[in-house]
Every structure is written in structure tokens, then in C-alpha cells.
Amino acid sequence: MNTSASYIMKSIGMLAGLILSLSPAAARAQESPASTAGLVEENPIIRVLIVDSVTSMCAAPKTVWQVRTLTGKTLCELKADEPVTIILTGGELRLDRGARSKAAEAASDQGGGAVALGRDPVVLESAVKGGVLGIPKVPYGVGWWWESAEDRLYEGRIEVRPAGNGKFIVVAVLPLEDYLRGVVPPEIGADSPLEAQCAQAVAARSAAALALTSQIYAGPHYNICSDVACQAFSGVTKCTALSDAAVTATRGLVLMFDGKPVSAYYASNCGGFTEDIRNVWPDRASDRAYWNTARFDGEGTCARDLAKEEDARKWIDDSPEVFCNPSISKVPEWSKRNFRWTREVSADELTSFVARTRDIGRVLQIRPLKRGPSGRLIEAEFRGENGALRVGPELAIRQVFNPPLKSAVFVADVKGDPARPAAFIIKGAGWGHGVGMCQTGAIGMANAGKTCLEILKHYYPNAAVKKLY
DSSP, X not given: OOHHHHHHHHHHXXXXXXXXXXXXXXXXXXXXXXXXXXXXXXXXXXXXXXXXXXXXXXXXXXXXXXXEXXXXXXXXXXXXXXXXXXXXXTTEEEEEESOOOHHHHHOOOOTTTOEEEESSOEEEEESSTTOOEEEEEEEESTTSTTOEEEEEEEOSEEXXXXXXXXXXXXXXXXXXXXXXXXXXXXXXXXXXXXXXXXXXXXXXXXXXXXXXXXXXXXBXXXXXXXXXXXXXXXXXXXXXXXXXXXXXXXXXXXXXXXXXXXXXXXXXXXXXXXXOGGGTOGGGTTOGGGTTOOOXXXXXXXXXXXXXXXXXXXXHHXXXXXXXXXXXXXXXXXXXXXXXXXXXXXXXXXXXXXXXXXXXXXXXXXXXXXXXXXXXXXXXXXXXXXXXXXEOSHHHHHTTSSSOOSOSXXXXXXXXXXXXXXXXXXXXXXXXXOOSEEHHHXXXXXXXXXXXXXXXXXHOTTOEEEEOX
């Protein structure tokens, strides 16, 4: 590390420490761990599913790694910068050195430097502290319109486990604080201001603590997944000194409600107003941490009643003074296209989309029936030549479209003959469900001088920040 880099790291460390030491609320959180005592151990181990149901996986060690049994017996060594492929064939794991063609992967011979690993799980672990293993083309956004794959880097312990269905899963096993290093940057962006990343770290730690104590995301051999169904985890691929400082500065801090960690929901951009959980996920309506938490994402209050159609339309056409508005707050480039957006859908397209659920003939109208306090549609009706389809809640409405709409805060206008439209112009606000923290708003708040704890209080008004360990 050069002198300049050392100075930057030192400065970040000092700044991160000051976040907690200068904040009375944070100090109280540090001084009152009694309500969380015994909930989890100090920096507990968490098991993260990173690859699911595959028959082969490439691994590219950046340093020397070893393949061992669960009991610690060394099976073979992986050399630095020499990729290998792990394959499950006939119920047995095999390691092949070097690149392989598809035909070679399908072959059952043991030649070409192959190492038989057996039928039991194996562990990949670095022979040196901080050693990194690359896994190419790890899927993310599975089931969503942004679904893709990217090359990722991991530290620590990687388990490869036959799943009993002719495939295997890959699980990262690491301390919770190390896990958070891989969550904060992909979730809110490693270039976000420190206070926003600290808020993200606390929210992510809360979700992870809930996963450990309730097993709500658990599967065979893992506590939590690494995709949007839980929260994004990309190993050390996107870590920076600043994102690591956010994790260190908030060590052990979680959001609590009724003696339990909060499942700290967050989404990319609320559009200027967050939403009550009961209007988004009726199956999670018992989560009182999110009751009556819909709020204006700015200073003061909103002058409009967004549950009313006329006000919702004006809101979408407006540029309100809110933290997530790129015209007012300094926010990342990626967020600027999500605050307000427009999409055109032809009547033929929409008719085919609706027909996946019910054939109502050519769609003639999208009729809003009920909105939440943020303007999100809770119930809508698609009217066609041969009937109508009522849809709700908000995610189901968004998913009528393909790809789904960014948000359920939208209005629809017809293009062409009102009696038989040629297309629908959809104008909307925000990206995501709107429950909990608006990540763009958190960035805007941080850039406006708000602290981590002020950000958390704004988006999780019913929860308290407590020190878990």
C-alpha cells in the first residue's frame, strides 16, 4: 500500500469512528445491549447460498487454495491463477484442471488431470489469509427483468455440497461482519457517501440477524441467499475502503422492534413517498414495525393526498422537493432515470400480457381502483372487450407487464382512439416496493449532511438502533 492509500484508509477509519462516537443515539445503542443479549453470539458465522442447483462450476483461485473434506483431510491443492472446474457426475464430485469443452464436461473419463473428490461435500479454503477465489458467471436478479450473471470474488470458506437431485449447491461460510462487506457495496453502491453506506450496513445486518434467529430465508445448509429474494451478496468483488469503513463503523448495530431484529426492507427509489407494508405485502401485514410508516421523503409533509387519483397524477407530473429527487439532491447517475419514468405499451402487447392470467379480449382501459398513501396502486382493473381482470396488490399489478413496471406509482393514458386505444402511455415514479429505506433518498440525505442514525430514523420510524454485540 502506498503512502497516499495509507493516508486515505486512516482518514476513513477516523471518520467512521466519529460517526458513532459523536452521535448520542449511537452511544446509547452501544451502551444498552441488554435487550439483545444472547440473541446471537459475537460476530456469528453465517452461511450464504451463492450458487444453486448446478452440475458444474469453474473456480479461479488468485492465491493457493486447498480442497478438503468436511473433517479437514486435504484432497488436492489449487494453484494460483490456474482455473479448475468442479463437476458432479453420477453422484460424484470431480475436479478437472484447466478449461473444458461441453463435450469434455459430459464425458465420464477421469483423464486430463481430473481428481476424484467423492460423494460427500468438499470445502475450498485459501492456504493464506485473505486469499481470493473467483467464480465466473454467478447469476443475480434471478426471475426479474435485469437477470444476468457476473464474475465474482470470494474470501473465506466455500462449501460444495451435492444436493441429492443430480446437482450441487455452493455456500460461502463466513463471519457476519465479513458477509456485510459483500452486501453494502452491491446494494447501495460503493461510491455512495459514508453515512448512507453506514445506514445500509445497519439495515443489512438487521436482515441477516433476523435470518439467523428466525430461519426465514434458510434452506438446506444455508441461512440466507445472495440474491434479491434475501439481499445481494457479491463477496469481495465490489468492496472499497469506504464500504468496509461503513461496516466497521456500525459493527454490531441492528434495528430492533418488539425485541427482534427488523427485516430491514429497502428499495432503490421510493419516488418521493414510502409505503406501509400492509399495502404491499398482505401476507406480511402482521409486521407492525412497518405499520403507519408511509412518509414523505423530504423535510416537512406532502401537500397532496396521494391516495386520491387527481393528486397522484399531479405528483407524478411534479418534481417534489424530496431526498430522492435527482433534480434537487446529489444522487448517483444510475438512480436518475428511476425517479420519474415513462413507458409506452401497445394495446396488442398489453392484451397478451393480461391474457397470461385471463383472456379478456383486447384491453381497452387500465382503471385504478385503490391507492396507498404513497400513490402506489393497491388494486387496479384491466378492462377488455370480453370482460375485466382485477389485480392486486402492487407487485401483482406491476407483474402484469413484461418486463414488470418499475413501480406501482403510475398513471395510464391512452394513445389513439379512446374507445379502442392503439397503446397506453405509462407514467410512473420510483423503482421498487417503497417499504422501508429508499436507497436513493438515503444517499440524498447523506449528501445533505444527515447522519446514519437520522437516515435510519427517517425510514424506520418504529424501530430502534441497538447494539447486538
